[in-house]
Amino acid sequence: MLALFENPRLRGGIHAEEHKAETSAKPIATNLPLPKKLYIPVQQHVGKPAEPVVKVGDKVLKGQLLAHSQGTISAPVHAPSSGSILDVLDFPAPHPSALPIRTIVIGTDGLEQWRTLDIPSDPLQLEPEDICKRVGDAGVVGLGGAVFPSAVKLGLGRKNKIHTLLINAGECEPYLTCDDRLMQERAEEIVAGIRLMLRGMNAPQATIGIEDNKPVAYQAMLQACRPYANITVVQVPTRYPMGWDRQMLRYLTGWEIPADGRATDIGVVIHNVATAHAVYRAVCLGQPLISRVLTVSGGAVGKPQNVDVLIGTLMSHILKFCKVDMTKTARIIMGGPMMGDALPLADVPVVKACNGVLALTADDIELPDVKPCIRCSSCVTACPVGLLPLEMASRIKANQLDAAVDLGLKDCINCGSCSYVCPSNIPLVHYFKFASGELFKRQQMEHKSEQTKRLIDDRNQRMERIRLEAEAEAQRVAEARAARAAAAAQAKALTSIEEQA
């Protein structure tokens, strides 16, 4: 009731129990024992999978290229540690389905021997194109969870006139504190990364948005940004999903990205704060993206903390390191509890997208009965997009997918705010994901039947053309024959006339 007049820049959202205190005050653990084997999927990004350039038995050095990027939207992957290639196989992916994907397995030798690193003498004097190239070659992708290749985004930024680089340090998911810790401990490196990004895009200024539940990180960033007038740090209210980049942008600037557009359309590029750090490492240290910080937390974790983890480390290895009681674990989640994926098994590798591993107990995830919708419209209030989740769900329940699309299904960001507040515990997001899947399937089917129809049409036309050609040919032959016959007759007639004469 106090919010009589809502801030139009801050629509919807929820405030969940944060659970951040368990990990936000502890330093990032860098002493995770090196695993014997590392499993590196070739697809850890949006776009085409990378193509392996190593074969079984090869010796690799830390940071060496394992698979190169394919096409414009793709990213390479590198060896997180030195050792030899044991296998290239299909291995369960960190995904709710745990379906196998192409994975390179490295047997580590424990030497951690780096390849020769290309460290520029003054990174900030590099040409913008060169910065983008180095970022792309290092396999840097968006570390907030979207894993879009960062170099592509920087390139888009350079082509469109960018006036603002927005650094998203919202970290609005409960439990997760990896960005928070990163800012507390490595603020100057992050700022160096931001300056490189600005130079890479020829953008004049940057704004960093940090939720106000991270005062220490805010102070650290403020301190680190002091020398640079073109980088501002702003505190934003703690309200999930503040870390939705479009929400952050709307809150900080009042601008909205058109529904069918990108941030670059309105002159903005948004990067995650951890991505800025990865850019720093890629350009200033010459190190590709082979490790990341992730939060290990949840009711079943004995030693909740942030851990610096090599990409490809199995989650079970990390859970053991953090003293997780597997008997108490009811659900393992990759990411945060709002949008993260429940994993059916812990023996899946950490990928670039993975910002947290949660081991939740049955108490954390109590599953009450689903009751009928009482149209309380809590979901409408909570939706940051401005959708009507209850109406969409009722359409989907009645299998009226088109009606759900008309209500804005495709604008849904699956943030889970609606399911979270629902007093009837209706799994609204589940409905929306199901419908999106069905629509995709339907689209595929339509595409297929269209293709088939096109092929049939083509064939019919071809047959018709052949038939017509054959007829024309037959006619020509007949005409020619007739002409010959006529000519012969005429010749005969002439001869007889001559004879008579």
Place this chain on the structure above:
Amino acid sequence: MSIKPISGPHVLAVRRIDEIMRMVILALLPATFWGVLIFGWPALLLTATTLASALVFEAICLKMRGVAAKPYLSDGSALLTGLLVALSLPPWAPWWIGVVGAAIAIVLGKQVYGGLGQNLFNPAMLARVALLISFPIEMTTWVEVKPLLIGPGLIDSVSITFGGNTADAVTGATTLGLVKTGFSLNQTLTDILNNYNGLLAFIGWERGSLGETSSILILLGGLWLMREGVIRWHIPVSLLATVTVLSLLFHWANPQHYLSPWVHLNSGALMLVAFFIATDYVTSPNTPLGQMVFGAGCGLLTFIIRSWGVYPESTGFAILLMNAVTPLIDHYIRPRIYGRYRNGKPLDISHP
């Protein structure tokens, strides 16, 4: 560990349906106790009868629908409907009025539509209007204030509620009823309201429905629900504001014929309706703007029917009419989607 694929969110808020229902009932209790206090044991017996029959009818319907009854009976929704019906009845009404009211509300108002969350009309208001039209005498017999300790004892009260023994009851009309009859006798408002005490009306020391007399207690209950986030301000504020503004304008133009806002706000069921009936989730619009339109519509209809209609009290009719319009409001008034105009088209691309 379950391997069933399940989508996020993996944590949930704590407020469930049964808690919401419990809180609304709790917010109604002061007004209920006040009703029992000033109208005595018969009011308590009538309330108990109505609540019990609401639960019984709910159980029967759930059984007939083949649904497990326990989770629905314990969610408190039937109890809340029963309570709202009871609060709208004349306090000394016979027991069968309560039973029939509960039956109409639960069976015709709720379960025939498919139960919780499916009904088009507010069940309690449907019962109220149906009873008013079917049993006008019983529904407009208003007993004088007879506080618990001064009024009839428990045994007499049993014979009042269950025996129809209301011979020695002193009855009269409600303020709104007085005004209607007064006008038909060509009296002016000054004559009609010479005994009206604004403060007593606000506190609730006057004839009226069982739980509707005390504006202050209902208001406090409603404000508490707002503070707890169970209801939002849009409907009550727009409803009460519409009635206030309209009555102010007309009263200013002709004070001898149109009631002042104060009388309007503290008469009949207006307060209860504004905070507890119009805010019913199931039968009100989903969006804040829609809710304000809905509230204003309820206020407008209430004022029109009160001022120019046949019935002295009109909130029930106003609510039912606006309930019928709710799907239409929800169809036309939708929130603006991020990155789109209100009509659904994407925003134009422009460099700010």
